[in-house]
Structures are given as C-alpha cells and as structure tokens.
Amino acid sequence: MQYRELGRTGWKVSTVSFGAWAIGGTWGPTDDAASMAALHKALDLGVNFFDTADVYGDGHSERLLARLKKERPGDNFYIATKAGRRLNPHTAEGYLDLRSFVERSLQNLQTDTIDLLQLHCPPTTAFYMPEVFDGLDRLVKEGKLRHYGVSVEKVEEAIKALDFPGVQSVQIIFNLFRQRAAEVFLPLAQARKVGILARLPLSSGMLSGKLTATSTFAEDDHRHFNRDGAGFDKGETFSGLPYDAGLAAVERIRPLVPAGMSMAQLALRWILMNPAVTCTIPGGKRPDQVADNVAAADLPELSPALMAQLAEIYASGVKPYVHTRW
Template sequence: MKYRRFGKTNFNASEVSLGTWQLGSKWGDPFSEDDAQKTLEAAWDNGVNFFDTADVYQDGESQRALAKFIKGKGDKVFVSTKVGRRLDPHVAEGYNEKNLTKFVEDCLTNLDVDALDNVLLHCPPTPVFYEPEVFFTMDKLKKEGKIKNYGVSVEKVEEAMKALDYDISSVEIIYNMFRLRPADNFFRMAKEHDVGIIARVPLASGLLSGKYTMNTTFGKNDHRMTNRHGEEFDAGETFSGVDYATGVKAAQELDAKLGAGDKLAQMALRYILMSDAVSTVIPGASKPEQIEKNVAAADLPAFTHEQMGIVRDIYDKYMKNPVQYKW
C-alpha cells in the first residue's frame, strides 16, 4: 500500500481506503457484526488506515463497528464521518448549531472517542454553502475539541468550490471514469487550499466493475433499483447519474478498449489515483474477500497517455451530456 498526505490534516492516508456504506451488509440487507469486523480487519491487514463512515450508515452500526475496531490503534487510524442526513426532512434549515452539535456528540458516543478525526457535512442542500453560520458552528466545535477537522461531502462541483471559502480540511466528491468534471478545475483549487480529496462512488455503483449487464438484478431495497431517477436522494449518487443502459454499454466498451479483462474495477480505482490531487479513494466492501482486490489497484501500472485518452473519449461519447452539465 502507498500513502498520500491528506491535505492540511497531515495524516498519511492509504491510497485505497474503505467506504463503509455497505459494511456488514449489502444495501438493505441485515447488518452482520461478524462480517463487519472481518472486513475491517482485512482492510487493516492490507494497509488500509483510512475509513469513511456516516451516522446514517446501518443506523449507526457502521460507526459502532468501527469503534470496536479502532480501539487501541490510536493515531495510526483515521476515521472520517458524515453528519446531516439524519435530518427529516433534509433541508438547509436543519443545519443549525443545535442539530450539528447533537449529531457530532452522537458520533462521539457511537465511535467511543474523545474527538472526531474528521466530520463532513453529508451532502447538504446547496443553500447551506451560502450560510456561513453553519461553518462557523463547525469552527466552534473544533475549538471546543469535539472535532479535529471538518469538511463537506458534495453532490456538485460548484458546492465543492464554494466550500473552499471556509476553513475546511477536506472534500468528499464523486469522481470516477464516468464523472470527470471535478478534475477540470476543482482539483487545482483544492490543492491551492491544501484541502484533501476523498474520491467517492469510484466504481459508479458497480457499473465500472464490468460485471453488470442488462439482465443484472438488484435487491428490492437496493438504491441501484430504487433511486435511478432520484426518488430517494440525488440521482447522481446512483450509477454516478448515468442512465443504466448507457452505463452498461460504456463499461463494456471501456473494458474492450483498455483490455481490462477481469481487472476493470481495479483499473477504475487506479485511474482515480492518476490525479495527485486525490488523497484517497474509498471503494466499499461488504465482505473481507473484496478488500484484497480493491487494494491491489494501487499497485497497477500508471495509465498511459493512450489509455487516459480512451477514458476521456468514452466519457465524451456517453457521459458528458448530461453528467457534465448537472454535476
């Protein structure tokens, strides 16, 4: 495993880390504490030291599983947690000092720590980015010692750019071979502000695994079935906002032109790491056997100029309209 400095936090994060949306369960399935711990240990054994979670993942079970796992590891491990999506309705007005303080204190309890390594506002509505009091509240929580760093998880590039006006340490943003726009200007701006970048949804909800076909089925509670048009949350979260049929076709063409064989998912992760602005990429895993395949991506050869061009050409052909203009 290789490591990269996570912006102004100065933590050296594993290039390939672990997103825990699926920890201990696939979307909508019952949570398994045993699977969760085995997955976390497999990640640690393979050099992963950065873990991304949220207070809503498995209704807090993800955080509580991490609490057991990180015990005794001290500053060798870094946990980034998100808050805000417990709001119902999820509206800008909910991002107030009372709610944010309560969310942070609940995370402290769930993770069983004295201070949170990093807290991200969890894809708040766009107006939140124009409410400085929200960010001043985070500054206050940092001054009080409840959090060490904070930042934002975003849906849109413009939100990420606006967040740089505040004293943030990191931005979590969707970036993958089907979502290229963050690299156009935002990555340069983030580097100028010494802000770490967490690349999320790196496999476009599995499309970039190369395993999906038009006959692939998903569980009844799986967002890949229920949120294709933004019925539950931003449509860009599911398949990176790409129409499923278009995504399948584009992935198949990528596979063929890159000669990926059974390594398209690993190549997709390696592509993300081609940008030195990216601090870490966070593929998910619900089983320990998935970890080794994910982390092996960091050891793949760098993309050639020709391969980079192939990715851009397929993006321009299949994704640019409408993805480039919506997110």
C-alpha cells in the same frame, strides 16, 4: 500501499481507503461477520482511513468501526464520519447546529473526538451560510472534532466550500463516469491544499464490470429504488447515468483493461492518476473485495494512450448524460 497527505491535517492516508456505506445499509443484505472480516483485511493491507456516516444503517457502520478500534488497539487509523442527512426536514438551516448529531456519533464511535466530520451533502444554500462553518469551528475548539470537511453533490458546492479556511477536505463523486470535477475544481483544491476524497469510485458497482442487463437488486438497495432520485440525489446511484448507458460504456472499456488488472482496479487507478486526489474510498463487504480494491494502489500508471481512450468513451457515451448536471 501508497499514502498521500490529507489537506493540511498532517495526516498521510492510504490512497485506496475504505468506504463504509455498504456495510451499514441501503446496499442490500449485510453480514456483520463478513463486514468485520473486510475491515480487518483493510487494516492488514495498509488501509488507514475509513469513511462512514451517522445515517449508514442509522449508525451501524459507525458502531462496527468502534468495534474495529477495540479489536485492533495497536493499529493507528483515522475515521471520518458525516452528519446532517438525519435532519428531517433536510434543510440548510438544520446545519447551523449539528451538536446533537456529533454527540451521537461520538457515542457510536466510542471516542471523545471525531477525527474528521463532514457535512453530509447539505442543500446548496448551506454553503452560503458562514454560520454553518462557524459552528464547526466551535466544535473544533471544544475538542469534539479534530478537523472538518464537506461531502457534496455538485462541483459548484465543492468550489464554494473552499471559501471557508477550516475546510480540510472535500468528498466528491469522481470516477470514470463523473469527470467534471477534474476540469473546474480539483486544481483549485490542490492549490489551496484541501484534501480530496473521491467517493463512489466504482459508480455503484457498474465499473466492476460485473453488472448485466438482468442484474437484480434487493428492495433496500439504493440501486433498486434510487435510480430516478426517489430516495436522495440520483447522482448517488450509477453516477446519475442511465443503467443501459452505463452498461454500454462498460462494454467499451472492457477490452481496454490491461492484462493482470481487473476493471475495478482500472477504475480506481484512473482516479489516482490525478495528483489532486488524496484517496479513493471504495466499499467492500468481503475481504476478497477489499483485497482487489487495495491492489490498485500499487499498480503502475496508466499509459497516455489508454487515458486518451477512456477520455473518448466518457466524451461520447457518458458526458451528455451527466456533465452539466453535477
């Protein structure tokens, strides 16, 4: 495992960490025994950073991570959670006071202080409300939070978040199918020493190379119900790329995967080629998935020729669908 510094926190976190959305919900059926085995496997392999949210299974994934803390008392690791998506209605003004959500997450995580709290994809106008970030500063001073950051949908939101000095991290969709952040945001974040958590690194499983035109998904799986944004931002599902276009791009990538490397590992290693990225946070419902993901951290750098080929696939087969939308 490799480690990189997260913002100005002083933490060094595993470059391949663990995203806990899938073990919470909206990814089809979950099995707590398998989920816990996956979490333990992550720790065994050197993962020390876990990303969750209060809305994943209505707090279920937070509670699983609290259980992990109890079962592995000798292991030091960080838990980042998110707040705001439980607001109803989901308005920018709701982010002015997240105290009740923070208190609930503290209870779910069975802790007195949250390591890293992230605003959970608030409406764009929230980034133009300094009072939102003043509220987070107060929670830090009170000892409820160690640090805070943001999770965003749009590159412009990520750039605006850099205006607030307390922001230690930005979580953003960055993968082979969503590359705009590398052009206009990642260099700015790196210069200001803000950590980057690359989320949805496998584009909802599309970049595993295992999906086909006949793949089906459970009704409660966002890959079934959110392709057009019926549940939340459509960019969260397959990176906003039409399913057929995603499959076509995968078939162009498939023959380029180096020997001894899975397509998922190639996708993760591509993300880590950018030095501005602190870590990527793939999910894993089973220990074998976690092991495959984590192995990407120690793979050699991708060659310039391969990087150029992957860039061309994005430019011709993906960019027209997503680049200007997010």
